Amino acid sequence: MYCSRCGTWTPDSAFTCARCGEPLTPAAPVREAAEAPAPGVEPEPSAPAGPAPRYAGFWRRLATMFVDGLVLFFPDAILRVSLGLPTVFSAHVLRQDEMGRFLFAIAVSTATWWLYCGLLESSAWRGTLGQQLLGIRVGDRGGRRISFARATARYFAQWLSVMLCGIGYLFNLWTRHRQTLHDMVAGCVLTVPGPSPEPVPGGMIIAEHSS
Numbered sequence: 001m002y003c004s005r006c007g008t009w010t011p012d013s014a015f016t017c018a019r020c021g022e023p024l025t026p027a028a029p030v031r032e033a034a035e036a037p038a039p040g041v042e043p044e045p046s047a048p049a050g051p052a053p054r055y056a057g058f059w060r061r062l063a064t065m066f067v068d069g070l071v072l073f074f075p076d077a078i079l080r081v082s083l084g085l086p087t088v089f090s091a092h093v094l095r096q097d098e099m100g101r102f103l104f105a106i107a108v109s110t111a112t113w114w115l116y117c118g119l120l121e122s123s124a125w126r127g128t129l130g131q132q133l134l135g136i137r138v139g140d141r142g143g144r145r146i147s148f149a150r151a152t153a154r155y156f157a158q159w160l161s162v163m164l165c166g167i168g169y170l171f172n173l174w175t176r177h178r179q180t181l182h183d184m185v186a187g188c189v190l191t192v193p194g195p196s197p198e199p200v201p202g203g204m205i206i207a208e209h210s211s
Contacts (some may be wrong), residue, residue, distance in 0.1 A: 008094050041177040053143060055178035056136045056190040058170075067130030072116060076109050114155050141177075143191070150186055157182035 003010060003017040016023055076085040083101040121129045121138045126145055131138065138154075140146050146154075161168025161181045168181030179188050 013054055051067065053189075053191045054194045055191050056134075057178060058172045060134050060136065060192065061169075061172065061190065064130035064134050064136060067133055068116070068128050071129050072109075075112065076105075077078075080105055080107060104123060114152065117155045118148050118151040121154070122146055122148040129192075136190050137192070138190055141187055141189060143189070146188060147185075150188065154182055154186035154188050157185040162186065 003020065003022050006017060006020045006022065010017055080087050083105055085098065085101060085105055117128055121131075122145070124145070125132055126137045126139065138146060138151070140150065158168075161171075164181070171180045171184070172178050175184070179189060183189060
């Protein structure tokens with residue numbers, strides 16, 4: 001080998017340079033980047049492709065909205081009756097003394113729906129009562145349980161779908177992962193039991209490219 005300090009050649013067995021006394025370190029042998037498998041040893045097989053998740057369709061999701069609306073109708077109706085208001089929203093002109101009670105009922109109803117959806121969708125059940133009944137599970141794009149903050153974002157993003165005359169709900173009919181507009185905003189997907197006919201390597205959910 002050659003001394004890195006003065007360039008003098010020295011035997012490989014020497015520990016110091018005979019000329020300048022520089023300590024010598026033998027170069028470590030370079031391993032090949034890829035080694036051929038030993039004879040008779042088969043290479044480890046790669047992970048098999050898992051089935052793609054099955055996403056919740058339009059009619060199933062519509063049925064969950066009907067069930068959830070039915071569940072929350074009764075406590076909302078009881079609140080309205082106790083405030084001296086009609087049990088459902090009506091087109092009659094509110095009197096001045098009814099306006100405050102009406103706005104209070106709207107605020108309580110909104111908070112009830114928010115907590116109902118946010119707490120249940122982020123819970124271990126991963127869905128509201130209607131979603132559980134119809135076999136729908138709410139998750140993120142990787143199929144994992146969502147947080148309460150993400151469930152909250154999904155609930156209030158539904159107002160965008162409503163303000164667009166319901167078109168945001170119809171996104172479910174043509175998006176790749178059957179997402180609505182509020183699903184895409186919150187980064188969520190709704191799945192149902194059973195594999196999809198389309199295989200996806202590793203069984204992972206591919207993120208919606210349009211969101």
